[in-house]
Amino acid sequence: MNTIGEFLIIQNLKHFNNEINLWLAESSDGSSFEILTIKSETHKKQQVERILKNEIQFLSKKDIPGIQKIVQVDFDETQDHHFVVYEGGSNFEYSDELSIENLIQVLKGLDHLKKGNRFGYYIAPDALSHNLDEARLRFVGLYDVFKLYNLLDNQYLAPEVIDGNKPNFQSDIYSIFNLFKSIVEDCNNETIESIFTKALSKQRIERYRNYGEVILLLEQTLKPIRNNTAIKIIVKDEYRESFKPVLEEMNRSCFLKLNEQLTKEKRQITGQFATGNYGGRFFVNGEGYIFVLANKISTPHHTISENGFLSPYGFSFEPLQYMNCFDFFKINWQETNQLARLNKAKSSNLKKWQTLPKMEREFIEEKAFKAKYTKCNVSKTNNTNLVFTLTKGFKNWEQIKVLKRNEVKLIIDDNEIGKIHDYNQGTDTLIIKDAYLTIEEIPKTGELIEDVKIETSQYKKQVEACEKFVNRDVVNPDLCTILATPENVPEFNHIPLEYQDFENEVFNPYLKTDDTQREAVLEALHRKPIYLIQGPPGTGKTTVIVELIQQIIKRNSNAKILVTSQSNLAVDNVLERLLPTDILFMRLAASEDRISESIKEHSFYTKLSNWVTNTQKLSEQYLDSQITTSKVDKALLKFYKSYLNVKADKKRDFNDFQNLLKIQNRYVKGFFENAKNFKEVDKIFDAQIQTKTSKLQSIKQEWFAFLNNAQTPADKNKKQSMINNGSEEIDLQTALLKSTNVIGATCIHIASGQYNDIDFNFDYVIMDESSKATPAENLVPINMGQNIVLIGDHKQLPPVITRENAVKKKIKIELEDDGLDMEKEYGESLFEKLILEFEQNPNLQNNIKMLDIQYRMPRQLGNLISKNFYKEKLKNPDITILPDYDQDKNHGLKLSKPNTKFIDVVTKKEIEAPTSVIMISTSNAESPYDNDNKFKRSNNCNKDAIKQILAEINKQYPNNINEEEPKTIGVIAGYRGQVELLEKSIDVKKYKNFNTINPNGRKESLIDINTVDKFQGAERDIIIYDIVKSSKGKSNIGFLDDYRRINVAFSRAKKLLIIVGDSEYILKRATLNPKSKFEEFKLKTIVADLQQQGVIVNQLKELL
């Protein structure tokens, strides 16, 4: 065997038998793994499949100390083998040199599994690998497979298992101690001997009752650190006694971690320590001892042992000899600071990313209602109500009225207090109904604040994501380094890829003729853990995402993929394209309203209820098909179903049955006329209907009841329907979610609290429109993924930093404190920052790709976009491959200048293509100028021109609505003020040839008017772009200098772009703001080109 799944076999590590083998293997990026392959004979295949699915799959990707990590479980169809991929470890092997520490490590792993109801393992020498520091057990969950193939080693099995019983955790205790028996043979330690004796008791019941007990006993046998010298420790006298157990553990094993900062006044070194059970803080005194805050001992924090160092010394209150530990801590502190300096760049980035959501949150909190109170009493009429007396002169009663109406909760010091019941302006009092706190718990004076937790939750999630990222508390910590400091990433993952072979592997045939799309998919599969795809307009981003998903699942049928974006629409766009494929997906959203119609049936809420309905339907059909009785018997059967319902309903009795009988036909009545109770009725049914059928009817009824309770949340009286795989019991909704390959959700919603019970650990996170998300928004899903694929286009609109000026001010202050400049720092998205850094770093250049063929725009427009915005790298499709391209992109207007000549960006030669970009210049109009109102800029002249254009177009497309695909029009204005003017003055429904009837039967226009921000991600056949800005004299072009806006606006057009504006102004009087961050005046270049191409006219009519 040379390959299995996507892995290359290197060598055989263990040949169990002809069916089962353990291999050393390599993935395409050169990482090594151990793979167990199982070739099943037909009769065993289903059993193996079931065991792997239920025992192994749930352990996949989980880090359990003492257990070898499972990376993947799958079936290779070509090789006809099941396989389990384990994390590699070349320095791990089995030897006799085992230690108590090794035993404890493995027992802790088994303890962890047992607490999740998992036990009964294959335990033998080949299931254990270890090196000096670590031991781990492999093949967990495969006991039944080894049993199926007669591979169990009796030497290590517990006596009761040899006798034919199933192993339980006490059998595992026996086996594991048996495996570690060599320890006891040469330890000469009575305690250890007695522990082993008990663990190896012949009778199961005599062994340890849980792992915790035996682990503790073994830990106590570990020798404490014995040094001649110890660190002197001081605690307050009153805590000395209670501190003794902590000290005892500190002497067994103690991790130390020093803080970067010295204390403010005394400039002391401070740090934290962690033992097995305790954690705390200490100060290093200049006199050479440490002072421990013994009253603040807590449980150990995992970061101390992960990032700290093990103390080489013991600790004592009064050591016989004690070392002056000051120098020891000073050296370690200096090292800590060196590390801190290295991380400074990383921290500064994160601080910046975090600032935005933090300030948005603060702004909302500051804006929230607040009222100081001077007194708080229990209401005399109702002792659960509290009466707050507000400060004299409180005026904001109007807001209180609104809060009361909206039933908004109020809080005090972050604690919910309740809703407003009433208020009295005369006495300055406010009554809180059924207060959540007691009067003693409420400060005598304080502030009542509006609860804005829901409004701030998305920002909170972003800040949390940043914090997790800093602490590397994410699914793939390697990503933290790459994303925060891409400039420092060393060479990694440079592997040759088989581009040519891949051409035959793609699902979508269109990819065969598009090199960059195909390469992007192949590279995203292999250039892990991060890959960036720049997708200019119309280059097939969604096609690439869909192909990538299909390819991932082809390689790992159990892969978990998150499709995410900042917008719901972008998520749905991908999922809609998955519909025709067989890929299982589920859409998660805060509300159904946010999901596209076609996707709704796959939503978290609807998918299960659809499944239930369908299951019941199929079950019903099956049972009906099994009954081959006559028509009259069918009537009896129908009556039987109704009878079961009466019987199941506790509120109904035999009278109800008799009433039901009255309305049956004579044939049915005949059977039951003399029946006196349910028992007699049952007898008659059993006699008349086949017993099996009646039994099945009753089981089916129970099954349907189970299904109907699938979505009912559990309460005291009702139990929600659950399923159980032998280890965990979960509700059907979660089970269904866990069984799907692809989950679609916005980057914020995926962190919603409603999924807290689900440990999201995605093999791939694919994020569309990444360039539109702020870095903190990006981090939320990134933290959940093993591998990340970011798709975006930094040449289109950047993220919206904030719409609130107050927030901007806050961010500015916060960043300036750290010497950072807001404009500079937030001018680029994380995507842009990464792509620019990746381009610069030769080690990362292979991890980016720009899709370079656009399929949306006609060739003249495509060429214009490429030349001005994509450094001529974006290409039009090759018309020898797509000969109908021009025809497909034809707008249908009969122009007097049907073709236009331009220099092709690829060949650099002059070519001719159908005219698809024209400009209607208002320069010759009486007053082409805008209103010069910088807060609400509008232009009447342009508005009139657009009205004329729409009227003319309406005339030119008389049969539009009858066409198979009627033309759509988007009117985009550069300024909000102009959009308002256009919306007010243009009644889009007046253009009858663009009116259609929507699925709800309502009249709808195919003409949209909006700002460019609302059009990103959308497309229209015809785009009319209104420049708006024009002045008599010279002036700055304003924010139209941001070429990304122009790019997005123009590239929305599928067939025709009409630019409306004062061409003379753009060419002669408009200037770039000298302070602008954009160096080129792209709009001017474009207008100049159009002038040269002869497509600028005063009125559309002139061209027709």
Add this chain to the structure above:
Amino acid sequence: MSKTVEFNPKYKNIFNQFKDNHIEYELTNIFEILLPFWECTKNIVAETETDIDRFSQIILQTIDANITSHKEICAFLGIKEESFVTVQFHFLIKNEMIVESIIDNETHYKITYDGKAFLQKKKKLKSLETIPFRFKYNDMLQSFFNPDIAIDQERDKKKNLKKATEYKLLETRRLDYKIIEIKHNNKPYKINTLELATFFNQQYPNLSFFDEETNKIEAHRRSISFLAIEYTDVMGVKRYDIRRHKKTVHKFDKNDLEENLSKYVTGYFAKFPL
């Protein structure tokens, strides 16, 4: 009446009631005192015994009704053969309620003796579940504490002591009034497993303690407001009686003495005088 007491006229009745309680001691002060308690949460792994679940029962009944192949059972239930709910078959096999066999490339199931016993509810299923165990802890006496039961009850041999006193636990961090308090000194970060197991089993009679999930324990400071009555002897030695008052319990009856707390507070103030 001593000078100190005179300053607190609201305690006049208390003074009269308790002034002669201790021979050779004079009642010298009455004040409100906050004593330290903890509100804790610890995840406990506990063993449960339950009847088999509804879905298992449905599958077992179906097999019992002679529909024995995986294919046919799934068809009867209206589910696909590889549906996400078929994990339940594994559960039944793992718990030895059914055995599988392959006949003509098809999986067939047979109910075992145990399976029948489960179906007839003659046998119960044992499993582990993790429970977030919330409990209160007495900082001074370093013992578990049920606020529904009088603090001295467990050690009091007389059984006629009232049960439902329900102590009022206040969040220490939010108590802003300056009254005498004894600091929290004994955070229960490591509790004796045997004591924990006993208390847990008392609180959850249907569950049986198996193990602690991890070492982690969440502990928040709480306080109960008591009345401290100070007595002084001729040598100046002080002793304190800790009694309930209105702020201590929800249903106030009378100023019961909390003997164990009194002993502790007396010892504490002897070491760290007021």
